[in-house]
Amino acid sequence: MATEKTIAFVLYPGCTILDVAGPLQVLSALSALRPDYRTVVVAERLEVLDTDTPLQVRASHTFADVPAPDVVVVPGGGGPTLRALTDETLLSYLRGAAPEARPAASVCTGALILGAAGLLAGRRATTHWAMLDALPEFGATPVRERWVADGPVLTAAGVAAGIDMALHLTQELAGEEVARSVQFFIEYDPAPPLGGLDWDRAPKALAATAGEMWVRDGLGDHPLADRLAARLKSGG
Amino acid sequence: MATEKTIAFVLYPGCTILDVAGPLQVLSALSALRPDYRTVVVAERLEVLDTDTPLQVRASHTFADVPAPDVVVVPGGGGPTLRALTDETLLSYLRGAAPEARPAASVCTGALILGAAGLLAGRRATTHWAMLDALPEFGATPVRERWVADGPVLTAAGVAAGIDMALHLTQELAGEEVARSVQFFIEYDPAPPLGGLDWDRAPKALAATAGEMWVRDGLGDHPLADRLAARLKSGG
Numbered sequence: 001m002a003t004e005k006t007i008a009f010v011l012y013p014g015c016t017i018l019d020v021a022g023p024l025q026v027l028s029a030l031s032a033l034r035p036d037y038r039t040v041v042v043a044e045r046l047e048v049l050d051t052d053t054p055l056q057v058r059a060s061h062t063f064a065d066v067p068a069p070d071v072v073v074v075p076g077g078g079g080p081t082l083r084a085l086t087d088e089t090l091l092s093y094l095r096g097a098a099p100e101a102r103p104a105a106s107v108c109t110g111a112l113i114l115g116a117a118g119l120l121a122g123r124r125a126t127t128h129w130a131m132l133d134a135l136p137e138f139g140a141t142p143v144r145e146r147w148v149a150d151g152p153v154l155t156a157a158g159v160a161a162g163i164d165m166a167l168h169l170t171q172e173l174a175g176e177e178v179a180r181s182v183q184f185f186i187e188y189d190p191a192p193p194l195g196g197l198d199w200d201r202a203p204k205a206l207a208a209t210a211g212e213m214w215v216r217d218g219l220g221d222h223p224l225a226d227r228l229a230a231r232l233k234s235g236g
Numbered sequence: 237m238a239t240e241k242t243i244a245f246v247l248y249p250g251c252t253i254l255d256v257a258g259p260l261q262v263l264s265a266l267s268a269l270r271p272d273y274r275t276v277v278v279a280e281r282l283e284v285l286d287t288d289t290p291l292q293v294r295a296s297h298t299f300a301d302v303p304a305p306d307v308v309v310v311p312g313g314g315g316p317t318l319r320a321l322t323d324e325t326l327l328s329y330l331r332g333a334a335p336e337a338r339p340a341a342s343v344c345t346g347a348l349i350l351g352a353a354g355l356l357a358g359r360r361a362t363t364h365w366a367m368l369d370a371l372p373e374f375g376a377t378p379v380r381e382r383w384v385a386d387g388p389v390l391t392a393a394g395v396a397a398g399i400d401m402a403l404h405l406t407q408e409l410a411g412e413e414v415a416r417s418v419q420f421f422i423e424y425d426p427a428p429p430l431g432g433l434d435w436d437r438a439p440k441a442l443a444a445t446a447g448e449m450w451v452r453d454g455l456g457d458h459p460l461a462d463r464l465a466a467r468l469k470s471g472g
Contacts, residue, residue, distance in 0.1 A: 021289075040414050054260075056295075159424070181442060183433065191397075
């Protein structure tokens with residue numbers, strides 16, 4: 001058997017639960033089929049954390065336990081994710097983990113955290129559609145795709161896009177047959193009752209209000225708040 | 237404002253995290269847009285529970301706190317879900333909650349738990365494709381659809397189908413405009429890298445082995461184990 005590889009999902013207070021659970025379900029299924037991949041969930045401490053829903057969560061390992069994962073995945077969220085942009089413990093963990101990680105990945109606004117850790121400079125990247133205009137603040141070129149691979153960095157669009165990205169990653173790591181088995185296991189045969197998203201009907205005003213609120217809730221009067229708010233307002 | 241309605245997600249040890257997190261994300265977003273809906277996560281006790289991944293979870297309320305939710309959602313899983321079929325505390329909670337719940341809903345093999353609580357007798361229902369043949373044990377008629385509504389019971393197919401079901405439920409509860417906003421918020425515009433499931437390529441042998449293992453792991457020498465194993469083997 002090949003040397004064991006470790007896939008680490010990063011938790012922080014208040015993150016969006018589906019950003020974690022979607023790709024975690026996919027990559028845990030990869031681990032079940034290919035035991036040379038180990039999946040863990042890491043956080044600063046092994047304490048119970050809030051999410052953006054009434055479900056609370058706890059990691060399996062601390063940052064110190066898994067300093068150099070082979071894959072790292074950072075979830076996003078609203079205000080708490082913006083707050084995490086100034087969490088030096090989290091950013092320092094990512095800066096330490098990223099050089100070895102193939103890929104350093106994000107879901108949704110988790111991309112902004114990769115950005116704050118300095119990992120998006122000069123790279124193409126994506127994030128939740130309502131926050132795309134914030135990416136240039138971190139030197140990234142925003143791209144509106146379901147997921148974007150640029151060198152060792154893999155970013156997904158909002159929330160549910162993490163499932164698609166994780167299946168892509170599974171295929172990269174273990175091939176098409178394993179990826180297909182995982183997709184069958186999680187019965188991912190999407191049938192949204194209203195169909196796919198019709199972007200002409202996107203609730204842009206609601207999203208702009210939400211984006212501004214996330215920035216203010218998360219960053220308060222930190223200088224980054226003004227810079228991000230200005231970018232969101234001006235469209236980049 | 238209308239009277240507050242409560243949507244309760246049920247946790248038990250070892251359940252599949254995406255079965256919970258997919259619909260929970262959707263219905264929490266409904267709650268954010270329509271504060272007359274309150275979303276909670278219930279369990280027997282407020283203790284940290286394992287899932288089928290390295291992520292651990294904790295409920296926000298006990299069964300006793302929320303005896304009569306307006307909507308109840310039961311997730312599925314592998315062996316631990318089969319074990320839950322004999323968890324009298326859980327079944328008794330569901331039997332008490334179901335008469336008021338519109339709907340009593342399940343994701344994946346959570347349907348078997350509804351069945352064990354006596355809630356599927358005479359009803360059309362669905363579950364994870366690998367366990368469909370187990371449904372007649374509980375008096376249900378298996379239906380291969382993404383989700384199935386029959387009276388006050390709403391069942392979804394495997395794992396990821398919970399997201400589709402929850403968007404359908406959101407539309408039922410709050411209308412198309414709210415459902416569309418929720419879908420945009422979670423950016424659910426699926427793009428599976430290998431496309432939708434091609435059922436001619438389903439890993440049936442792997443599923444049969446997994447199904448048998450879940451039954452034995454979860455139920456051991458309980459009489460229900462033999463009956464379910466026989467149904468899975470004979471195709472109903």
